[in-house]
Amino acid sequence: MSTNTEFLNDNFLLESKYAQELYHNFAAQMPVIDYHNHLSPKALAENKVFESITAAWIDGDHYKWRAMRTLGIDEAYITGEATPKEKFRKWAYTVPYTMRNPLYHWTHMELSRYFGIDGLLSDKNADAVFEETSEKLRTPEYSARELISKMNVEVLCTTEDPIDTLEYHQQLGKSNFVTKVSTAFRPDKAILIDSEGYNAYLDRLENVTDSTIATYDQLCDALKKRIGYFHENGCRLCDHGLAHLYAEDFTAGEINAIFTKRREGHTVTAEENAKFQSALMLFLSETYHEYGWVQQFHLGALRNNNKRMLSVLGPDTGWDSIGDYPQAQNLSKFLDTLDGKDKLTKTILYNLNPSDNAMMATMIGNFNDGSVRGKVQWGSGWWFLDQKDGMIEQMNTLSNMGLISCFIGMLTDSRSFLSFPRHEYFRRILCNLFGEDIKNGELPNDMAWIGKIVQDICYHNAKRYFNL
CATH class of the missing domain: 1.10.2020.10 (uronate isomerase, domain 2, chain A)
Structure with missing residues (x-):
């Protein structure tokens, strides 16, 4: 088998002695908190x-x-x-x-x-x-669990729909698996009222909650019931994969009429869709605040572009790309509405379009009010930005416009049990950034302090933030 001793050696991506010291002496040994992924809890529960x-x-x-x-x-x-x-x-x-x-x-x-x-x-x-x-x-x-243990994973959070029974998380909670496995509540299918299968999904939600969902209030009741169920089963996070957030003005009467119209099988207009999503997201976010959850928003994907292949293979099979949606104004209004009610919970924002980097880095500062360290976070480079240049740009922009010292670091966002070296990849890149600054005289050669910041970003900040 061909090899190259210069490639992927112990100092891979570490371009200075300072970077090497930061990685080997501080970052490498830190446990992993993978707070967002799409691993199969069934595979973990059954130790596949x-x-x-x-x-x-x-x-x-x-x-x-x-x-x-x-x-x-x-x-x-x-x-x-x-x-x-x-x-x-x-x-x-x-x-x-x-x-x-x-x-x-x-x-x-x-x-x-x-x-x-x-x-x-x-x-x-x-x-x-x-x-x-x-x-x-x-x-x-x-086995599935051993693959996780090999990577020193302390906590991981999978992602489940509100209708999920969480039976596999319950099994894991009773098992001897050392890694703590939690879940994140992902109610996108209840939010996207303009989707083709919306009513069929609500029928399934009715069955799970043993309730009737004929009105908007009943939908809210059903979702709140599931949030309570997830909370009882250890969930402390939610996640939303949306093109962008809406923040339209609306009345209760308008939302009731829009929901009834859709539930009766009619198509909603773009304006009605925007009002409905605005209302339901505010309700959900206020509920997350009530439960003390962390909310995550993955924004900017243009999904299912190839309709021909979508019809053959279904979603999440490789036909998505970066979207160019306007984000700032609605995002600001949405967060400000919650903050004005004192109902803005801890929030993580992820962008897929790199042109939104500076906006995201400055947006979080608008709502970090001193009540919680790093209350509103700009998440690590996501999806198409989960690569060396994308992570460097994200961390440099965050450093310039915020406090990277409060950053909660990396996640895999993966469906693969073999993806956890991505944390090592991130840590090497992080250490190299700080190492280059020390080498260039832009930071002091204070390894104890900078090493602490590196360890915080790799582990301690997330440990404190999620309290899992």
Whole structure:
């Protein structure tokens, strides 16, 4: 297997002795709090043993799928009927072509950190790597829980819909799994009133809550009932994946009429959709404040662009991109409305469009009122910005316009049990930023203090913020 001792060595991404000291002496040993991901709680509760590296690493990973499609690989080898080994061969063939994409770094970090494979993956060694990794994955030492434990994960939060039973979280709570597994409440399907399956979803919500949802007030009651249920099961976070927030003025009569109209099967107008989403998001956010939750808003994705492939494969299969929605005015009005009622809970904002970076970095400062350290956060580089340049730009902008010392750091936002070296990736980049400033004389050579700030960003700030 080909290798290169200059690539992915102990000082990977650490360009100075100061960066190396910060990483190795301060950042590397910190536990991981992965406060937002899409891992399967069922797989964790059942301590799933994967049949192959394909099942653990390629299935469900639309980052890899997009790269393979770009290279001209047929869908049969991506989401289709090809065998696991055939799919892995195609991914191995793809990897050398991913140079300068974060997939190249992530791929080799994951092979190294989980399996001790330090060579460069390609179609030439695909079969050998497939057999070695799959053989290990089929053992109890590489089960879903063990993969998490190998990465020193103290807490992780999956993401569930209000109708979820949380049965697997309940099982995990009674298990001997050392990592604490919590959940985040994600009610997007109840908010997006203009979606095609809206009424069918509310029918399911009725069944789960054993209630009738014929009026807007009944919808609010049902959602609040589920928030209470999630809270009883240890949930302290929520999450929303929206193109943007609305902040329209509305009356109670308007919202009732809009909801009734949609519940009767009629289409709502764009104006009605905006008013409804404004009302329901305010209700939900006030309820989160009542329960003391942290609310997260992932803003700016333009989803399901390829309708032909959406009809074949469904959502979350690699057909999304960055949107160019206006964000600032409505976001400001929404947060200000909650703050004016003293009902703004801890809030994390994530943007997908990098042109919104400076806006986000300054927006959070409008509502950090001294009541809580870092009450309103600008989240780590998300999705298409979850790469070296994206993370550097996010941290530099936050440093220039806010306090990076209060930043709650990294999360995986992943569906893969092998994605946790992304925390290491982030930490190396973080340490290199501080190290370069020390080398250039822009920061003092005070390793004890800067090391503390690094450890806070890697772990302590999130530990304090979420109180999990």
